[in-house]
Amino acid sequence: MNIVIPAINAYLSSLVAESPLLKQVGIEGVKLDLPIIDSAVGRLLETLVLVTGAQRVLEIGTANGYSALWLAQSLPHDGRLISIELDPARAQIARGHFDEAGISNRANVMVGDAARLVHKVSGPFDVIFNDGDKRQYLQLLDRLVTLLRPGGVLVTDNVLWDGEVVPGLVTSPQxxxxxxEAIARYNKQLAADSRLVTSFLPIRDGISISVRKYSS
Ligand SMILES: C[S@@+](CC[C@H](N)C(=O)[O-])C[C@H]1O[C@@H](n2cnc3c(N)ncnc32)[C@H](O)[C@@H]1O
Structure with missing residues (x-):
């Protein structure tokens, strides 16, 4: 089920100018059947990097590096993106794209299970993009909030999951x-987390934006 009318999704994406490399990596992601974000969400990620004045960004779930390129392209030259990916072949493809984009000095992929690797990185991060295994979302939440600086932003993809998290909405779930179930539990926990202020946005497959409070 499309939670946004496809013509509106296409219109929103048409308003975003992608670099030739981003366009190519997006097409590659679709060809490889990778569940990557679209350009409208990419532009939102880039906006959040700029609005937070981000220097340090963490991503869970690199795939072929499409969202990582969006996260990294407006980082300052001394900024740093760390992206975590379980699949070594995907990590290798993403590294190739970081080379092509000339950002290998500030964008790195760590290969392995995010559940383990989030304890190997040290914060604080200004922006964290959570887009790995949906069954791990809840397990990672506390650590990701701990890694976030006050005023920093945790963005989570697929929080509406084709509308299937809405009780009774989808009669034939795909x-x-x-x-x-994991995303529905995560959304509840995220909304109730007193360290965060969270908004859920119905764009693409649903995006949540959680800001870490200064007083938590
Ligand atoms: C939705 S895709 C990421 C898409 C990417 N963020 C984008 O939009 O361009 C999820 C990725 O998480 C990776 N992944 C799955 N389980 C993982 C785990 N336990 N630890 C780290 N990465 C994992 C998958 O291999 C996959 O490439």
């Missing part, structure tokens, strides 16, 4: 039930 998504794996355990992942739907």
């Amino acid at each position: 998504r794996p039930a355990d992942e739907t």
Whole structure:
């Protein structure tokens, strides 16, 4: 089920000018059947990097590096993006794209399970993009909030999951039930987390934006 009318999605994406490399990496992601974000969400990530004055960004789930390129392209030259990816072949493809973009000095991929690697990185981060295994979302939440600086932003993808997290909305669910359940539990926890102020946005597959409070 499309939670946004496809023509509106296409219109929103048409308003975003992508570099030739971003366009190519986006097309590659679709060809490889990778569940990557679209250019409208990419532009939102870039906006959040700029609005927070981000120097340090963490991503969970690199795939072929499409969202990482969006996160890194407006980082200052001494900024740093760390992206975590389980699949070494995907990590290698993403590294190639970081080379092509000339950002290898500030964008790195760590290969392995995010559940382990989030304890190997040290914060604080200004922006964190959570887009790995949906069943891990809840497990990672506390650590990701700890890694975020006050005023920093945690962005999570797929929080509406084709509308399947909405009780009773989808009569013939297509998504794996355990992942739907995991996202629904994550959304509740995220909304209730007193360290954060969270907004849920119905764009693409649903995006949440959580700002870490200064007083938590
Ligand atoms: C939705 S895709 C990421 C898409 C990417 N953020 C983009 O929009 O361009 C999720 C990625 O998370 C990776 N992944 C799955 N389980 C993981 C885990 N336990 N630790 C780290 N990465 C994982 C998958 O291999 C996949 O490439």
